[in-house]
Amino acid sequence: MTSTTLDSPGFLRSKIGGLPRAFWALWTGTLVNRVGMMVQPFIGVFLTQERGMSYTAAGTVMAVFGVGSLLSQILAGWLADRFGRRITLVGGMVSTAVTMVALGYGTSLPAIVVTMFVLGVAVDVYRPAAAALVADLVPPANRPRAYGLIFWAMNLGFAVAMVAGGWLARAGYGWMFAINAAAALAFGLLVWRAVPETLPGRERGTAAGGSPARDGEAVPGRAPVRRGGFAVVLGDRLMVAFCLVTLLSTLTYLQAFTTLPLAMTADGFSTTDYGMVAAVNGVLIVLLQPLTGDWLGRRDHSAVLATGMAVIGAGFALTGLVSDLADYTATVVLWTLGEIVTAGVTGAIVAALAPPRLRGRYSGLYGFAWSGGALLAPLLGTRLLETSPGVLWPVVGAVDLVAAAGVLALGPALRRRTAPAPDADPRAADAGEAMVNT
Structure with missing residues (x-):
């Protein structure tokens, strides 16, 4: 009998093995993009x-950005299912680069408002496409790990970007905008060169001449492809309820990047202080998440998610009691531990709930909930901050505790929908894809 140590090949294989080359190209592009994503925080x-x-x-103005991001999720989900995951992601990255440069040069209020809206649309287009790509590329058993x-x-990129x-x-902020734009372009180029299109049916469901089959169009030897639409997604009550819980949790979590820097600068700390404190979040995730992700991924997803949300809520609630840099750092450590617990399970839940040909739209609705939190977080946070930090942090902490309770309530239904079939091979690709063409 042999043991698996932290430096053994078996340990590394259990953490990063068994995933396709295209996934690692997407992973690398994500890292590059996040290293350069300095502007938004x-x-x-x-x-x-x-x-x-x-x-x-x-x-x-930040809420205007949130409105753009809100709309982009629905648009991107449709684009990813209709035209493909790869072209949607690449288009979003190119648009982000152009708009980031425009924002850096904008000085008038109307120009800033318009550019922030366009940036909100562009910067998050990649999210539904990337989530659908992972679900297409990786078998269900490995999705939480992926x-x-x-x-x-x-978060590895985030830790670098914050410092x-x-x-x-x-x-000078000009450097931040330029680096952010360059990183977005690099992400788009890498995906275009190294990630194949994975839209289900593209390689099997083609019409005469090799073009993709349209809705209801007959393909020789196969039944017509039925894509469905957002009406199907919105009719999935469990998915809608899960997204509402996600919105509440996001409303709390995004205070770290909207009102926390404002609260710290109001307390006399510099942007460098905030960057160092926020970098603790990324560093802890880099160190701890790979050690726990696969183990947590095998646990009940709803219980894991609820636990993580509760810890995040407690961390933010305690921020109202801090006054020095060490105390701010301690609260960041606490809610980061909660974030580590939730890592991976939300994407796996959405992928399991979604039919393969609607993965873009399901991911888009989930992203819509996240963007709804991005819209509401600065509106609520800045107004509560102007009232008092002692009001802001307990309120947003309580919101995440409500979200945790909501996940527990949805737990039985989530377990029924996301459990693999008793005779399913966990290494096999998602069997639901075959059902779409029957």
Whole structure:
């Protein structure tokens, strides 16, 4: 009998083995993009300090970004299912790069508002496409681990971006916008070169001449392809309820990147201080998430998710009691532990709930909930911050506790829908894909 140690090949295979080459190209692109994503966490500080806006005005502008992101999820979900995952992701990255440069040069309020809306549409287009790509590329048994690794890449990049962004904000915001744009272009190029199109039916369901079959179009030897639409997604009451719970949890979590930097600068801390504290989040995830992700992925997803949400809520609630940098860091450590617990399971839940040909739309609705949180978080957070930090943090912490209770209530239904068939081979590709063409 042999044991598996942290430096053994068996340990590494259990964490990163068994995943296709195209997944690792997507993972690498995600890492590059996140390393360069310095603007969004500092946008509130940029608007207040560089453009002279009040907290309320900055919160409103960030909410405009949230409206764009909200709309982009539905659009991107449709694009990913209709035209393909790869072209949707690449188009979003190119649009992000162009808009990021425009925002860096914008000085007037109307220009900033319009550009923030367009950026909100562009910057999150990749999310439904990337989520659908992972579900297409990775068998169900490995999906929690795969989504966890994507989450890990995002946070590895985030840790670098927070430290570098804090320094670059002091040197000049122009560098931040330029690096962000370059990273987005690099992500798009890598996906275009190394990730194949995975839209179900493309390789099997083709019409005469090799073009993709349209809805209801007959393919020789196969029944007509039926794609479905957002009406199917919205008719899935369990998915809708799960997205409502996600919105509540996101409303709390995104305070870390909207009101937390404002609260810290109001307490006399610099952008570098915030960058260092926020980087603790990424560093902890990089160190701990790979060690726990596969084990947590094998546990009941609803219980894992509820536990993580409760810990996140407690971490933010305690932020109202802190006054120095060490205390801020301690609260970040606490809610980061909750975030590590939830990593991977949400993507796996959405992938299990979605029929293969609707994975883009299901991921889009889930992203819509996240973007709804992005819209509401600065609106609620900045107004509560103007009232008092002692009001802000307990309120948003309580919201996440409500979300945790909601996940527990949905637990039995989620277990019924996401459990594999008793005779299913866990290494096999999703059997549901075959059902779409029958």
